[in-house]
Amino acid sequence: MQDHSAISRIMRSDSGIRWFVGVLVAAAVLLPLAHVLFPEDSSLHISTYTLGLVGKYMTYALLAVAIDLIWGYCGILSLGHTAFFALGGYAMGMYLMRQIGTRGVYGDPLLPDFMVFLNWDSLPWYWYGFDMFWFAALMVILAPGLLALVFGWLAFQSRVVGVYFSIITQALTFALLLAFFRNEMGFGGNNGLTDFKELLGFDLQASSTRVGLYLTTAAALLAGVLVCRWIVASRFGRVIAAIRDSESRTRFIGYRVEHYKLWLFCFSAMLAGIAGALYVPQVGIINPGEFAPINSIEAVVWVAVGGRGTLYGAVVGAVLVNYAKSYFTVAWPEAWLYALGALFVVVTLFLPQGVIGLLRRFRREPA
Amino acid sequence: MSMLKPLREFADRDRVFDMVNPALRAPRLDVSHGTVLYLEDISVSFDGFRALNDLTLYIQAGELRCIIGPNGAGKTTMMDVITGKTRPDTGSAFFGQSIDLLRLSEPDIAQAGIGRKFQSPTVFEQHTVFENLELAMAGPRGVWSMLFARLNAEQQEKIDRALQLIGLQDLRFALAGSLSHGQKQWLEIGMLLMQEPALLLVDEPVAGMTPQETERTAELLVSLAGERSVVVVEHDMEFVRSIARTVTVLHEGSVLAEGTMDQVQNNPKVVEVYLGEQV
Numbered sequence: 087m088q089d090h091s092a093i094s095r096i097m098r099s100d101s102g103i104r105w106f107v108g109v110l111v112a113a114a115v116l117l118p119l120a121h122v123l124f125p126e127d128s129s130l131h132i133s134t135y136t137l138g139l140v141g142k143y144m145t146y147a148l149l150a151v152a153i154d155l156i157w158g159y160c161g162i163l164s165l166g167h168t169a170f171f172a173l174g175g176y177a178m179g180m181y182l183m184r185q186i187g188t189r190g191v192y193g194d195p196l197l198p199d200f201m202v203f204l205n206w207d208s209l210p211w212y213w214y215g216f217d218m219f220w221f222a223a224l225m226v227i228l229a230p231g232l233l234a235l236v237f238g239w240l241a242f243q244s245r246v247v248g249v250y251f252s253i254i255t256q257a258l259t260f261a262l263l264l265a266f267f268r269n270e271m272g273f274g275g276n277n278g279l280t281d282f283k284e285l286l287g288f289d290l291q292a293s294s295t296r297v298g299l300y301l302t303t304a305a306a307l308l309a310g311v312l313v314c315r316w317i318v319a320s321r322f323g324r325v326i327a328a329i330r331d332s333e334s335r336t337r338f339i340g341y342r343v344e345h346y347k348l349w350l351f352c353f354s355a356m357l358a359g360i361a362g363a364l365y366v367p368q369v370g371i372i373n374p375g376e377f378a379p380i381n382s383i384e385a386v387v388w389v390a391v392g393g394r395g396t397l398y399g400a401v402v403g404a405v406l407v408n409y410a411k412s413y414f415t416v417a418w419p420e421a422w423l424y425a426l427g428a429l430f431v432v433v434t435l436f437l438p439q440g441v442i443g444l445l446r447r448f449r450r451e452p453a
Numbered sequence: 454m455s456m457l458k459p460l461r462e463f464a465d466r467d468r469v470f471d472m473v474n475p476a477l478r479a480p481r482l483d484v485s486h487g488t489v490l491y492l493e494d495i496s497v498s499f500d501g502f503r504a505l506n507d508l509t510l511y512i513q514a515g516e517l518r519c520i521i522g523p524n525g526a527g528k529t530t531m532m533d534v535i536t537g538k539t540r541p542d543t544g545s546a547f548f549g550q551s552i553d554l555l556r557l558s559e560p561d562i563a564q565a566g567i568g569r570k571f572q573s574p575t576v577f578e579q580h581t582v583f584e585n586l587e588l589a590m591a592g593p594r595g596v597w598s599m600l601f602a603r604l605n606a607e608q609q610e611k612i613d614r615a616l617q618l619i620g621l622q623d624l625r626f627a628l629a630g631s632l633s634h635g636q637k638q639w640l641e642i643g644m645l646l647m648q649e650p651a652l653l654l655v656d657e658p659v660a661g662m663t664p665q666e667t668e669r670t671a672e673l674l675v676s677l678a679g680e681r682s683v684v685v686v687e688h689d690m691e692f693v694r695s696i697a698r699t700v701t702v703l704h705e706g707s708v709l710a711e712g713t714m715d716q717v718q719n720n721p722k723v724v725e726v727y728l729g730e731q732v
Contacts, residue, residue, distance in 0.1 A: 322599040324584050328577045335575045338536060339589050339648060340563030349596045 102442065103315060106398035107308065113140070114304035118297045134296050139412065141300040141368045143405045144307045148361035150388045150400035151307070152354040155314045157386070158395030159323065160350055161330035163248075165382050166255030167358050169262050170230035172376035174359025176266075177229050179279035179372040180213060181222030182290075186283050199281070200274045210272040219286055226363040227356045234355030235348065242344040242351075247333065256379045263377035278373025285367050296368075303364045307401070310357055314397050317353075326350055387430050393440025402441055482566055482651055483549040484514040489652055489682045490535070495544030496706075497530055504530040505541065506706035512652070517678035519693045520686045521717075522703035523726060528686045529572065531703070532654050536569050537562045548652065564594060568650030572657045574637035578630030582621050582640055585629050586612045589644035612647070618673075619643035634661045642673065653683045659692050671696045702726075 117132050117140060124131040149171050156162040183198045192202040196209055215221040237258060241251055269275040288295040317323055328336045329343050337343050366372045375381075384407075392403020407429070414422040437444055462468070482489075490512040497505040505527045512518055522528055533539035534546060537559040546554040552565055563569075576585050590608060593599075604612075616622040619639040624632065629640060638658065645653055655674070659667040667689075675696055677683055687693050693700060693714065700717045702709045710720045717723055 317600065320600050321587065321602040322596065324580060324588060325599055327579060328588055331577050331579050332575055334538075334559075335571075335577070336588075337559040338538075338563055338569055339644065340560045340594050342558075342560045342594065345596050 102396060102398050103311070106311065106401065110304060110308055110401075114301060114308075118300060121293070121297060134293050137296055137300050138368050141296075141303045142365060143408050144300075144303045145361045145365040145368070146385070146388065146408055147401040147404040148303075148307050148310050148364070149358050149385055150392065150404035151310050151314055151397055152357035152361065153385055154389045154392075154394050154397055154400035155317070155357070156350055156354045157389060158397075158400075159318050159330065160326040160347060162347060162351060163252045163386070164255045164351075164354075165252045165379065165386060166257075166259035167354070167385055168381040169255075169259035169377055170234060170355040170358035171362035171365070171385075172262070172266075172372065172374075173230045173233065174226045174362030175366040175372040175376060176273060176279070176362075177216075177222055177225040177359070178363035178366045179282075180216040180225075180273075181219060182282035182285060182367060183279050184213070184217040185285065186281065189283055190281070198274070198279070200269075200277065201272070204269060206272075213272070223363075226359050230355040230359035230362075231352050234352045238348045238351040239344075242347045245344075256382070259377050259382055260379050263374050263379070266374035266377060274373070276374060278371055278375075279366075280371040280373075282367065282370055290367060290370070299364070299368055303368070306360060306364055310360070311397050311401065314357075317350075318397070322346070384426065387426065387433075389440075391429060391433050391437075391440055393437075393442030393444075396440075396442050399440050399442035406441065481551065483551045484651075486550060487514055488512065489514040489516075489549060490684075491545070491547040492531070492535070493545050495531075495534060495541045495546060497527075497534060497539060497541045503706050505534070508544070508703075508707050510701065510708060512682055512684060514682055515679045517674060517683045517696060517698060518685070519697035519700045520684060520703060521688070521690070521693060521700060522709070525705075526703040527706040528703055529656065530706075532569060532656060532686065535562075535654060536567060560594065563648065563650075566649075566651035567654065568645045568648040568652070569654045570641050570645050570656060570658060572660070574634065574641045576629040576632075576637050576640050576644070578628065580629055581626050582616070582629055582632070583612060583625040585640055586615050586643055586647050589647040591647065591649040615643045615647055618646070635663060635666050638662060638670075639666070642670070646677075651681055653677065653681055655683065655685045657687055658685065659687065659689055667692060 117137060120130055120132040121134070121137055126133075149167065152170075153164065153167050156164060186198065188195050190199040190202075192199055194202050197206060201209070216225070237255075241254060246254065265271055266273050266278075267276050273279065282290050284290055285295065285299075288298065318326075325336065325341055326346055329341070329346060333343055362372075362376075385404075388404040388407045389400045390403070391407055392401065393399030407426075410425065410429075411422060414425055433440060439446070488511050490510070492508055492510040495505050495508045496503065504525075508527065508531065510531075520528055520531075530539060534541050535554060537554065537557055540555065548554050548562075548565060548567060554562060554567075557565065577588065580588065587604070587608075590611065592608075593602075613622070616625055619642060621632075621636060621640060621643070624636070629637065632640060638661065642655075642658065645655070658674070659670050662670065671692060674683055674685060685693075685696070697714055699711065700714050701711045702717055702720075702723050704726050709726060710717050710723050712720070
């Protein structure tokens with residue numbers, strides 16, 4: 087009997103993805119359980135801080151999956167993907183700001199604190215609608231998606247490829263960084279958006295909300311990886327891999343390469359936007375620093391470390407590198423950037439397939 | 454005032470825009486006059502070098518035409534013009550009577566029914582033999598239809614038949630990158646057939662093939678002609694002699710001579726060009 091449901095087809099194809107699903111589901115169940123079941127002084131207790139940290143890693147992992155989808159499978163190296171992440175984050179941040187209501191420092195029922203501080207007397211038009219969650223959720227997807235559509239259309243139509251594309255994506259995220267730093271933009275300038283109180287009526291400081299956010303993030307990561315897996319396993323996936331390997335050849339057998347790249351780029355941007363939206367309530371702030379070009383490069387390093395073209399490798403890389411970052415920036419702050427640079431060099435030179443490639447090599451050559 | 458001119462043109466009531474004209478958007482191949490490809494007065498120059506010089510060439514429907522010529526005669530550039538890779542400076546190129554090749558992009562031309570096999574075999578090395586054929590298979594090429602595409606029995610059979618024809622049925626799950634040079638050539642020919650083009654452009658099909666493989670390729674190309682039109686660019690004179698009915702000799706970007714192999718070989722101009730190269 088062959089089972090032809092989509093999920094089973096995805097799971098059958100690759101043992102790595104089964105491992106990934108198993109570990110993720112275990113983490114999603116066990117960590118909140120340990121948080122709830124064990125008392126705070128128990129060594130098995132998982133604190134809200136740890137839960138938030140792992141949740142944050144998982145949003146990074148989703149961003150890494152989005153990057154792996156276009157880089158690993160279609161050869162599009164975007165060095166500006168955190169721009170989409172940050173846009174999704176800002177859309178969520180705007181919703182959270184409007185939720186503050188009269189509880190802000192100035193107590194203005196309509197205007198967020200920073201607008202009162204700037205002596206603005208009315209809400210800018212682009213803040214309308216963000217008091218409704220469904221609208222904000224839509225914008226989380228649409229804002230990055232539309233930017234990717236316009237930017238990607240211009241870039242792919244002009245056949246900008248390879249390193250040139252990477253450079254203009256850097257320029258894109260840098261331009262957004264500068265724009266969002268400006269107070270006149272109406273996004274809180276360099277302080278960004280913070281001091282959030284509640285999400286959908288749930289207190290953001292409450293541990294139950296934290297657990298809920300954590301579970302939502304885990305579910306989003308799982309769904310993201312499975313949907314990406316479904317995409318790359320379809321014939322569409324084989325077309326984009328063909329584009330990666332020989333773009334002009336793909337054109338000559340009749341595929342509109344630009345359409346494929348644009349679709350994939352927009353999808354990836356939306357995925358990054360969702361990751362950003364989940365990131366903001368867990369860390370409690372979004373500021374223009376998220377647009378920094380270095381962040382995008384770091385995200386690409388996660389994918390390279392994990393092993394590109396596997397999807398779950400991106401997750402492994404994001405978690406490993408960010409764990410190392412959390413550790414280093416506490417234990418030895420000035421060494422972190424050197425460690426990151428060294429990591430990238432080592433991976434590029436010795437581990438072209440990343441950590442996943444290393445694991446596969448061990449499995450194939452049993453002693 | 455000059456800025457108003459395009460606006461006025463835009464408002465012209467007699468004008469029919471291409472985008473609303475279905476005949477131009479998806480033109481059908483029309484070979485009712487018996488000619489599948491019209492190239493007229495085509496010139497292409499790269500940095501002052503004239504790769505094609507007022508080239509005029511007609512290919513009949515169902516014909517098998519061989520094109521020979523010394524290096525730099527413009528054979529590959531001609532293929533590039535037909536497939537949309539290079540835009541000529543002057544001239545016109547029509548596929549049948551209705552399809553203007555100079556207005557279409559590479560994928561449009563491929564979908565209109567012109568398939569091309571490149572000089573060095575270019576298969577998708579990270580894909581299996583089967584997947585290569587599947588990618589080339591004629592059918593919808595849209596993003597959404599590819600996302601939900603599943604092979605039906607008929608398509609499966611079509612691929613199986615192609616696998617058998619190119620003799621790679623035992624290697625269907627092998628990566629194309631692991632094939633030998635000759636097998637890659639065959640795979641590419643198989644991909645070309647999967648596209649079901651009306652016109653096949655075949656650039657040096659037997660380069661690097663063993664004599665047996667060459668013979669099989671010749672048989673295949675001859676069997677294709679009639680149903681489809683085939684244009685072969687080849688250096689191997691023995692091969693050309695074995696398949697060609699009409700041979701066109703290109704030299705310095707234009708047609709030097711045309712006729713049967715014997716006529717062409719005895720043409721003094723052709724002899725001069727080829728001898729000149731040998732000296």
